[in-house]
Amino acid sequence: MKVTIERSAFLKALNHVQSVVERRNTIPILSNVLIQARAGEIRLSATDLDVEVIETVPADVAQGGATTVPAHMMHDIVRKLPDGTQLQIEQGADTGRVSIFAGRSRFALQALPAEEFPGLTAGEFSNNFAVQASDLKTMIERTRFAISTEETRYYLNGIYLHAVRAEPADKLRAVATDGHRLAQFELALPLGAAGMPGVIVPRKTVLEVHRLIEDRDASIEISLSQSKIRFGFDGIVLTSKLIDGTFPDYERVIPKHNDKVMDVDTKLFAQAVDRVSTISSEKGRAVKLHIGSGKVVLTVNNPDSGSAEEELVADYDATDIDIGFNARYLLDIAGQLEGDTARFMLADAGSPTVIRDVVDDSALYVLMPMRV
Template sequence: MRVTIERSAFLKALTHVQSVVERRNTIPILSNVLLQAAQGQLKLTATDLDIEIVESVPAEVARSGAATVPAHMLYDIVRKLPDGAQLELDRAGDGQRVSIFSGRSRFSLQALPHEDFPDLAAGDFPHSFAISAADLKGLIDKTRFAISTEETRYYLNGIYLHDVVAAGTLRVVATDGHRLAQAEIPRPEGANGMPGVIVPRKTVLEVVKLFEGLEGAVDVSLSAAKIRFSAGDLVLTSKLIDGTFPDYERVIPRNNDKKLILETAGFAAAVDRVSTISLEKGRAVKLQIGGNKVVLAVNNPDSGSAEEELACSYDAAPIDIGFNARYLMDVAGQIKSETIEFSLADAGSPTIIRDPADGQALYVLMPMRV
């Protein structure tokens, strides 16, 4: 293999693929990036056996071939080269080393056999559809904060992507048992009949990073065990979580008839202020709702108490209810409108929170005892 490539294009691709490579690996080849040169393209592949990222970049290929070299070390070398530099990659005859030439710089990296590099993308992906990058990012951004980090309930460690047949929508749901986030868009052509799948948290975060700022569509293909996102020369393939997502619709209340409307930014700032003295573990904020005001109260036996009063729109019976402060701020951060709407039942029942201007998203919070 012998190839010449422009530094900025190579660095951009390396930045994308090396992000999935773990710093410590018990399997040496997983620390490497696979380089494949052919027909005016250099294809880079990296994987952790759960996620694989592939990107192709234009290059001058003097001799086709393949090699694997340490991903993070190669990234650091290319990153430290000057802007506008040209790199030449040359795999020696014995295949055990790859030489890198750029200006007066010379590097030689230990290589491992490219035949041993795993292929995660193999297999059929019977279901496929296209979704705009903006819609994909929107679905993820509105729900990812509610993904559980509790490893024992592994089936909650991702977002549930599924086709809602009756509504004609593609829906994403995430929950950690204390809160739930749901977002949907009109079902893209080709998504009907797809299986419901749980996309892992790490994959979700990589998708957001990879397709940040992308204009146009992302092609999504999936099987019962894997999902693939592709746009242009960039492809991410991931294993899915093998588990059953709970029947989340059972926890979404249907008869919450007490409507509370608050100014979004003022509410989020007030929660942030009064929670300053709350216990880090509980972070409970009590909402005393009645008339046209809400009193946010925190009482910490060890450090004191705090109260703040906010104007609101509310015409039902008075109610006192407590919520985790961080959860309230997470949800408020998703509300783009000037107002935030709560639908309440009583102090012990789940509460629905909505953005009045966004009918395709809703949030459910379980109350806390205060």
């Protein structure tokens, strides 16, 4: 194998694929990136056996071939080379070594046989559809914070992606919950997504896809089967296993009849929560909201450090209510609202509260209250 490639193009591709490689591996080949050289291009592949990323980049291929080298080490070498450098990657008769030449620098890396590199067999995909990159990125941003990190409830460790019937048009909906809060985002159902299975996309896959999306105007091809999902865009193909589990009936926990409505300035509310929560304990993080006619009063009482109180103007004309929330969760949700006004739909101090952006009905959030 003998390949010449420009440093920045190679670094960009390496940066994309190496992030799925775990730093510690009991299987040596999984620490490596597969390099396949053929006419006019090289293909880089990396996997952790659950997620696989493949990227193809143009290159001057004098002699084709395939090998694997340590992913993070190769990335660090290329990252530290001067910008504009031309890299030459060679493997001769000694298949256990790969040489890298760049200007006056020369590196020799241990290599493992390409034949040993595992591929993520995808099988047949039952549904294929395209989504605008900006829509997919927004969908991930609005829901990922609510993904559970509790490994015992593994079926909550991802985003539930599914088609729903709605008027006037069906929707593609993403839902994430950790049992304390729920985030839901939807967009128009793409052509080809009708009849798709409801799938749980793992947290790592969600974060990788979000990281890889650089061109928000691109179109992303999504393919689905019962056990795998594939994203294709900009010369990159990411294939992932799905979480094998049943996502809970989340619609049962979304209140339909919360009749106490409070509208408050999103930015001012978030800043007030942030200020008063400075006093709260790291463990509890509880902030109490006293909602009355035309105002909301935020208070925090911490026996160890003191108390804080702040009053805000709010549009509210129902009966007074006192309710407590985790300050961190309130800030996470407020951070997703792009409009000027946040709408809280409440029932009582012990029931879930629905939070929405007044000017955007594509997202919905549910927050469980705390005792304060």
